[in-house]
Amino acid sequence: MRDVIVVGGGPVGLFLAGELALAGCSVLVLERDQELSSPLKALPLGLRSLNAGSAETFHRRGLLDAMLDASGVDAKEVGADPNAVEAPAPRDVSHFAGMGLDAAGIDAPALPLRLPSPAMEGFMTSLEAVSTLLAERAATLGVRVIRGVSVTAVAQDDDGVTATAGGRKYQGHWLVGCDGGRSAVRGLVGFDFVGTDPLFTGYVAKVTFADPEQLPFGFNLTPNGMYLRAPLGYLGMNDFDGDTFDRSRPLTREHLQAVLRRISGTDATLTGVELASTFTDRAMQVSSYKMGRVLLGGDAAHIHSPLGGPGLNLGIGDAVNLGWKLAATVHGTAREGLLDTYTDERHPVGAAVLDWSRAQVATMKPGSHAPALRKLILDLMHTPDGVTHVYRQTSGLFNRYDLGSEQPLVGRSAPDFRFTNGTRLGDLLRRGQGVLLDFTLDRVLQTAAKGWQDRVHYAAGSVHNDLGLAAVFVRPDGIVAWADHHADREAFQQAATHWLGDPQK
Structure with a gap:
């Protein structure tokens, strides 16, 4: 029996699997697609945006340089001056x-x-680049991935979860569905999934034009919708038809051309369609991200329009938030209720993204x-x-997560404090452990941290800019759990016990 079964081997599932394996869990990934790569994941249709928050997450796990290389992005475009x-x-x-x-x-x-920080800006990449890098990381950490199997049943009891896929049964103590917007896990387990109906049918296609000069590059809002033209033959369109297009129909050149002409107000001619896909702006979210021993992450937990590219980033945020909490639960070190904070913290973030998506759609509606x-x-x-x-x-x-503190840094992503020896907070988070930063010269908190020495990395010394703080305790996901202008041993111990469990476990 595995510690955790992850259903879905896309970026979110693979990132989560890597987080769990980094924390010493045994992980099995079940993925429907036979191959890691596909034309829809490669450029141009696989074009995605990683925002600065996701870049920061990759930096904290030592993956940023590799991700930039795979995306063809110069590190200078993303990071700050190293000496700033x-x-x-x-x-x-x-x-x-x-x-x-x-x-x-x-x-x-x-x-x-x-x-x-080396991660100050977002950058463009592709689903193929992200998935390939995270698959390599997962394999290095010992994650087993089984491809070409679809989950058809999920059963759980007090001791574990059984997933049926490809005619076989797989058992784990926990199961996480990261299997996309049409999640089989979500439906099989019966998660409550609520939201708003779509207003448009969206299209993405790789095409060739007879007269490309009629269609300017970039976003083009028109009285009848929006179209986006980008390099490599990329064409995106939002057709406000109330989602009346039957998406089981073939996407013919004639249909795409008719939609393009209506939206653009031109007589542009498509000479070829190499690849095409559809989507909608349906915005829905599960009421809770956890039911018994089954949890959801990424598009399995929330769907929305892709305007602004929030989906991948929201899913990565889910994975990094859940990974260490689920691992602590597996290992028996978590306090009671720790896993419930996954929903408490991530549901409001997801709800805000859905509202942001709805606001953009309402603004674009003809x-x-x-x-x-x-x-x-x-x-x-x-x-x-x-x-x-x-x-x-x-x-x-x-x-900012509501962690019950008025200290302005608590609940936020930690700034990338840089010690005078060049070490950054991001470097210290690569192990997936909590980090206690002690900026006092007399190492006031060193003894206090020993109680959690297998869960907290203690680092003391002078930093280039301490923001007026004496000490900062950072959770494994990079969120500040405690910060103070004084190195208060008791306050740190309370925060560490709350987030990392009893030091005696």
């Missing part, structure tokens, strides 16, 4: 409903508690009032407060 003491102003900001924004307008001083609404929103977004708000919402760096 203050965080640079953001260089990039996402769009809102296809309306671009200028990062120069961001009010950088209004962004709290930032420090320079109608006589749409131009006035878009102009108003565009005007607001080009104010310092507006563009800063969009950046905060889309960068993935400014979520």
